[in-house]
Amino acid sequence: MSAGLAPAGPLLAGCGPETVSELATGSAAAVTVQGPGGTGKTLLLGELAAAYERAGVPVLDPAGTCAPPSGPFVVVVDDAHRLAEGPAARVRELMGAPEARVVLAFRPWPRPAPLAGLLRGLGADRRAVVLGHADRALVRGWTREHLGDAVPPAFADAVSTETGGLPALVHALLRALARRGGPARPAPGQPVRLVVPGEVTDRVRASLAAVDDETRALLHAVAAGAPLDDEVLGGLLGVDELHAADLIGAGRSTGVLLPDGSLVPMVAHVLLGTTPPDVTRRTRRQLLGLLVERGEEPVDLARRLAAEGIRDRRAAELLERHGEAALSVDPRRAAQLFGEAVSSGAPPAGLAARRAQAVALAGDLDGALHWADAVLTDDTAPDRARAAGVTAAVLAQRGLLTQAAQLCRMAGPERAGAAALALLATGAPEEAGVVLASGDAAGGVPTVLSVSEQLAARGVTQSLQTGADAADDIAAALSTLTRAAALLEPVGRTALLVDSPAALAALVALHCGELRVAESVLQRAVDADLGGPPCRPRHRLLLAWIAMLAGRMSRARELMAAAQDSARPGTAQEGDGALEPRDEVFLQALEVGLARRSSDVPALVRAWVRAREAVVRYPVDLFTLLPLGELVVAAARLEDGDRMRPHLAEAQALLTRLGEPQLWATSLHWSGAQAAIIADDPAALRPHAAALVAAARTSPYAATLARAGRSWTRVLAGDIDAAAVVTAAEQLTAVGLGWDGSRLAGQAAARTTDQKARAVLLGCARSLADSAGCEAAAVPAPAPRPAEDPGPVPAVATGVLSDREREVARLVVEGQTYREIGGRLYISAKTVEHHVSRMRQRLGASTRSDLLARLRAELADGD
Numbered sequence: 001m002s003a004g005l006a007p008a009g010p011l012l013a014g015c016g017p018e019t020v021s022e023l024a025t026g027s028a029a030a031v032t033v034q035g036p037g038g039t040g041k042t043l044l045l046g047e048l049a050a051a052y053e054r055a056g057v058p059v060l061d062p063a064g065t066c067a068p069p070s071g072p073f074v075v076v077v078d079d080a081h082r083l084a085e086g087p088a089a090r091v092r093e094l095m096g097a098p099e100a101r102v103v104l105a106f107r108p109w110p111r112p113a114p115l116a117g118l119l120r121g122l123g124a125d126r127r128a129v130v131l132g133h134a135d136r137a138l139v140r141g142w143t144r145e146h147l148g149d150a151v152p153p154a155f156a157d158a159v160s161t162e163t164g165g166l167p168a169l170v171h172a173l174l175r176a177l178a179r180r181g182g183p184a185r186p187a188p189g190q191p192v193r194l195v196v197p198g199e200v201t202d203r204v205r206a207s208l209a210a211v212d213d214e215t216r217a218l219l220h221a222v223a224a225g226a227p228l229d230d231e232v233l234g235g236l237l238g239v240d241e242l243h244a245a246d247l248i249g250a251g252r253s254t255g256v257l258l259p260d261g262s263l264v265p266m267v268a269h270v271l272l273g274t275t276p277p278d279v280t281r282r283t284r285r286q287l288l289g290l291l292v293e294r295g296e297e298p299v300d301l302a303r304r305l306a307a308e309g310i311r312d313r314r315a316a317e318l319l320e321r322h323g324e325a326a327l328s329v330d331p332r333r334a335a336q337l338f339g340e341a342v343s344s345g346a347p348p349a350g351l352a353a354r355r356a357q358a359v360a361l362a363g364d365l366d367g368a369l370h371w372a373d374a375v376l377t378d379d380t381a382p383d384r385a386r387a388a389g390v391t392a393a394v395l396a397q398r399g400l401l402t403q404a405a406q407l408c409r410m411a412g413p414e415r416a417g418a419a420a421l422a423l424l425a426t427g428a429p430e431e432a433g434v435v436l437a438s439g440d441a442a443g444g445v446p447t448v449l450s451v452s453e454q455l456a457a458r459g460v461t462q463s464l465q466t467g468a469d470a471a472d473d474i475a476a477a478l479s480t481l482t483r484a485a486a487l488l489e490p491v492g493r494t495a496l497l498v499d500s501p502a503a504l505a506a507l508v509a510l511h512c513g514e515l516r517v518a519e520s521v522l523q524r525a526v527d528a529d530l531g532g533p534p535c536r537p538r539h540r541l542l543l544a545w546i547a548m549l550a551g552r553m554s555r556a557r558e559l560m561a562a563a564q565d566s567a568r569p570g571t572a573q574e575g576d577g578a579l580e581p582r583d584e585v586f587l588q589a590l591e592v593g594l595a596r597r598s599s600d601v602p603a604l605v606r607a608w609v610r611a612r613e614a615v616v617r618y619p620v621d622l623f624t625l626l627p628l629g630e631l632v633v634a635a636a637r638l639e640d641g642d643r644m645r646p647h648l649a650e651a652q653a654l655l656t657r658l659g660e661p662q663l664w665a666t667s668l669h670w671s672g673a674q675a676a677i678i679a680d681d682p683a684a685l686r687p688h689a690a691a692l693v694a695a696a697r698t699s700p701y702a703a704t705l706a707r708a709g710r711s712w713t714r715v716l717a718g719d720i721d722a723a724a725v726v727t728a729a730e731q732l733t734a735v736g737l738g739w740d741g742s743r744l745a746g747q748a749a750a751r752t753t754d755q756k757a758r759a760v761l762l763g764c765a766r767s768l769a770d771s772a773g774c775e776a777a778a779v780p781a782p783a784p785r786p787a788e789d790p791g792p793v794p795a796v797a798t799g800v801l802s803d804r805e806r807e808v809a810r811l812v813v814e815g816q817t818y819r820e821i822g823g824r825l826y827i828s829a830k831t832v833e834h835h836v837s838r839m840r841q842r843l844g845a846s847t848r849s850d851l852l853a854r855l856r857a858e859l860a861d862g863d
Contacts, residue, residue: 020044023127024051030095030122033105035131036255038168041105042078044131048103049076057101062091072099080106080115081253088114092121109249133165133258146174147182155183158194164264166255169204173266176200196266204270214239215250219257220275223268224283225301228261235290236283281310288314297322299337306340316344320351327354328494331361331532349375353383356390360496363533363567365394365580385411389496392418396498397534397580399618401426404498409435413442417453418498424460425499425621427657432457448487449495455484456501460622463508464661470698474512474663481505482521485530492530499623500525500535506542507623510549511663513701513735519546536566537579541586545626548593551739551769560590581618588614589627592634597739599823608638620650625664629671636675648672662695666702669695673709677716685713704731708744715748722748722757726764733768742768750828762827801839801858808835809855 023031031048033041049059058073075094077083083091095102095118102122106115134142136157143156163169176197177183186192208216214237221236222228234244251257256267263271272280284305291298292314299322302315323337335358338351352371360368368390375387392407392415401422408419416439423432436457439450459480465473484501502525509518525531525539544559564587567579579587588611595604611631620628628644628651635644655665669688676685689709695702711728714721725748732741742765749761801809804825811821818829818836825832836851843858845851 019129020047020051023129024048024055026127028125028127029101030126031101031103031129032119032122032126033103033129033131034108036107036166036253038166038255039131039133040167041131044129045076045078045103045105049074060094062087062094068094068097068100072101073097075100075102077103077118078105080104080118081110081112083112083114083118085114088118091118095121107253109253110246131167133255134160134167134170135165136160139163139165139170142170143174146171146178151183152192155192155194158192162194162196162264162266164256164258164262164266166264168255169200169264169266172203173197173200201266201270204267205274208267208270208274211254212250214247215254216271218244218247218251219254219263219267220271220280221283221287222251222257222261222263223271224280224287225298225304226283226287228257232287232290232294236287281305281308285310285312288312288318292318302344303337303340306343309343311343311345313345316341316346319344320346323351323354323358327358327361328491331358331494334358335362335364349378349381350383352381353387353390356387357496360390360393360534361494361532365397365534369394389415389418392422393496393498393534396422397582399581399621401621405435408498413439414444414447414450415453416440416442417450417455417457420457421453421460421498421504424457424464424658425623427622427654429461429464429658432461436461448491452484452488452495452501453498455480455487456499456504459484459501459508460504463511463663464658466659466662466698468698470662471700474508474699477663478505478508478512478514478517481508482517485521485525488530489524489528492525492528493532495531497531497535500531500538502530503535503538503542504623506546507626508663510542510545510626510736511667511701512699513704513737515546515550515736519543522546533566534580537563537583538586540566541583541590544590545586546736548590548597549736549739551597551742553594553597556590556594560587563587581614582624584614585618585624585627589630593630596630596634596637597743599819604634605638608634608640612643615644615647620647620654622654622658622664625651625668629668632668632671633674633678636678639679641675641679662699662702665691666695666699666705670705670709673705674712677709677712680716701735704728704735708732708737708740711744711748715744715751718751720748720752720754720757720761722752722754722760725761729764729768738768742766750822801842805835805839806859808832809839809859812836813852813855813859 033044035041052059052074058069060068060073060075062075062077075091077091091102094100104118104122139160140153140156143151143159159170159173163173173196176199180197183192184195208219211219217237218233221233226233226236228248230241230244230248233248234241237244237247239247248257252259256264258264284301288298288301288305291301297318299318302312302318305312305315306319319337319341323334323341326334326337335355338355338358342348342351353375356368356371356375359371372387372390372394375381375384376391381387388407389411392404392411395401395407396404405419405422405426405428408415408422411418416435420432420436420439423429423435436454439454459477462473462477462480481501482505485505488495488501502521505521506518509515509521522539522543525535526543529536530539540559540563544556544563547553547556547559563583564579567583588607591607592604592611595601595607611634615628615631618624628647632641632644632648635641651668655661655668658664669691672688673685673692676682676688689706692702692706692709696706708728708731711721711725715725725745729741729745732738732744745761745765745768749758749765752758752761807825808821811824816824818832821827821832822829839845839855840851843851843854845854
């Protein structure tokens with residue numbers, strides 16, 4: 001592969017124009033040029049011969065018969081490794097002349113006797129030049145020479161990769177592309193793509209045709225995946241190891257076999273394309289057998305055979321074994337390997353359950369149900385317990401917790417904890433206790449997953465306790481659930497869960513006002529990827545819930561977007577935001593909650609329509625009471641409370657079956673109380689208020705909510721006790737309800753007619769908003785003020801506009817409405833209107849556009 005693909009100019013790897021000049025004018029009696037085919041030996045000899053002739057030194061052809069001149073002359077010999085004894089003797093004769101110089105070019109292999117004799121005869125007075133493959137930097141320079149400076153480096157790197165840096169191939173490819181006007185321009189956002197012109201492929205094919213059969217067979221074996229190993233190649237080619245070593249040398253001397261043992265990609269493609277497919281298949285199967293017999297694990301070769309649809313028992317066994325190992329580290333790869341094992345001839349039924357587990361852990365729950373169902377419907381299928389566990393995990397996310405519990409029991413006593421969790425979520429604590437006890441009695445070797453699930457079930461059971469010791473039980477539950485989550489962290493990414501213990505710990509913490517604990521345990525779960533892809537949306541949505549409660553609305557939306565992006569990774573629906581029903585309920589409740597807190601009625605209406613569908617698709621269970629409560633409040637806000645009444649009744653029935661646990665009931669009663677206050681329904685308020693008061697005896701969290709509820713009722717009735725409101729608002733913030741606390745103080749400020757009380761309440765609202773991280777844009781506008789609006793709060797003047805007027809002016813210039821400005825500044829829309837009227841008079845503005853212009857000028861001067 002040299003003559004037909006020689007470069008067109010003095011562009012060699014390791015030998016530039018300065019080197020040519022130095023060699024031609026140097027004093028050495030001989031120059032040797034060594035390099036594989038295609039590295040430019042013939043080109044360099046031509047450059048040297050031209051340099052000698054320009055200097056007046058004759059260049060002799062050793063094949064000629066003329067006598068050497070009397071003065072200095074140069075003998076140039078190309079492909080010296082091919083010289084027979086006769087021509088070699090002629091060269092030795094010419095070398096004997098006193099003023100003769102000789103230039104020999106040859107490949108590193110073979111080293112026949114005539115060439116060896118010539119090299120011995122050259123003596124020590126010689127210069128050696130070694131040519132080789134070009135690195136990426138050199139190929140980039142050549143690319144600019146041929147195609148111009150505008151060609152991106154990525155394209156030059158693609159040329160380097162495709163050609164292996166072999167100069168002959170690089171220049172042939174670049175010349176062909178230059179004749180076509182350069183590389184095709186990719187579409188915006190698309191990567192650079194290298195298309196090898198047909199003429200270059202044809203020249204490679206022609207050069208390969210000139211290679212002897214044995215060397216070509218070796219190159220084909222390497223292209224098919226064989227390593228450069230004398231023993232393996234000897235067995236594959238049917239030769240002894242010494243002869244295999246010679247063939248490796250021959251392959252390297254062509255230049256297309258790279259130093260790392262791989263083949264130039266362009267050449268490998270041509271070789272495989274011109275060799276009959278059955279020959280390549282036979283070679284690969286034979287290679288697989290040789291490597292397996294040596295105790296190796298050629299999984300990449302087995303995957304290649306599977307991709308070509310070649311059924312081979314050894315490949316199937318190898319792929320199955322590696323798939324099993326990958327289940328605990330890379331489920332997506334495991335799923336691929338199991339599928340390839342089936343393509344190689346492994347029985348599909350024997351792998352179906354493991355395929356189901358793998359694709360479920362990779363996030364493809366629909367695919368998991370497909371494979372698991374095939375096992376569950378076949379009484380004779382192996383591994384039915386595994387398939388049952390997979391189906392249980394999927395059904396739990398889709399609201400079928402009773403069926404999930406049955407399947408977990410079918411999966412064996414080691415999944416007793418998961419079965420108990422599902423039963424507790426649906427309000428069957430006695431049955432859950434029986435299942436847990438039977439799991440303990442069954443014994444067996446405990447695993448990290450089984451222990452974690454049992455701890456989680458016990459933690460939820462502790463959270464259901466009532467009475468005087470309820471607070472201690474809740475603290476114990478939080479500790480137990482946190483330990484269950486921490487236990488899973490080392491293996492959690494590959495644990496297929498009915499529910500995440502980190503999510504359950506966060507829910508318990510949220511229900512008792514421990515937002516920092518909830519955020520901490522969830523963040524650890526995110527960092528450890530606990531539960532893998534199926535649990536990623538759940539953890540992020542719960543973090544978003546915490547952010548919403550604290551008033552960090554932008555952060556909540558970021559987390560909601562991340563949850564949607566993490567849905568169904570590795571599937572055809574990757575990143576499409578399609579969440580499972582359990583997660584969809586939380587997402588839509590978050591949308592409703594954010595719209596409600598920002599007083600964005602159109603957005604609230606749109607979110608409400610989607611939320612109604614989500615709540616219908618997922619039945620009420622113990623772990624979805626938070627979103628249910630948010631939707632109950634929104635329904636009251638939109639005067640659509642009847643729609644949520646059946647779901648609220650279902651939740652009440654669930655809590656009754658569980659013994660009215662204070663922890664889980666408190667938040668729902670708080671939501672019910674808020675809904676009743678909004679709807680101005682005292683009859684609906686009484687049972688929730690009574691429940692909060694009753695729980696307050698043993699629950700500090702319930703006591704805080706009960707006091708806040710009383711304050712809200714009085715505020716809405718116009719009975720404003722500023723000190724009591726401030727206390728209630730601060731206590732709400734202390735239990736993580738910063739937005740609610742700030743809103744309570746703001747609403748009270750908007751309703752009081754006492755200027756001093758208003759100042760105190762506004763200061764409290766702003767302070768709580770700052771301390772909780774609430775965003776001003778998310779604070780709702782206050783309710784309408786009483787008929788006797790006292791007007792704007794007095795402010796200290798600084799220049800033309802007061803401080804408060806400057807605040808209002810900035811928001812007016814931004815284009816916000818009076819209602820939106822009121823929500824930002826905790827004042828009524830009518831008060832904003834008073835401020836704008838006074839600014840118009842003070843600045844002498846006659847129209848709205850004139851006012852905006854004067855306000856912009858005033859703000860610019862002030863800043």
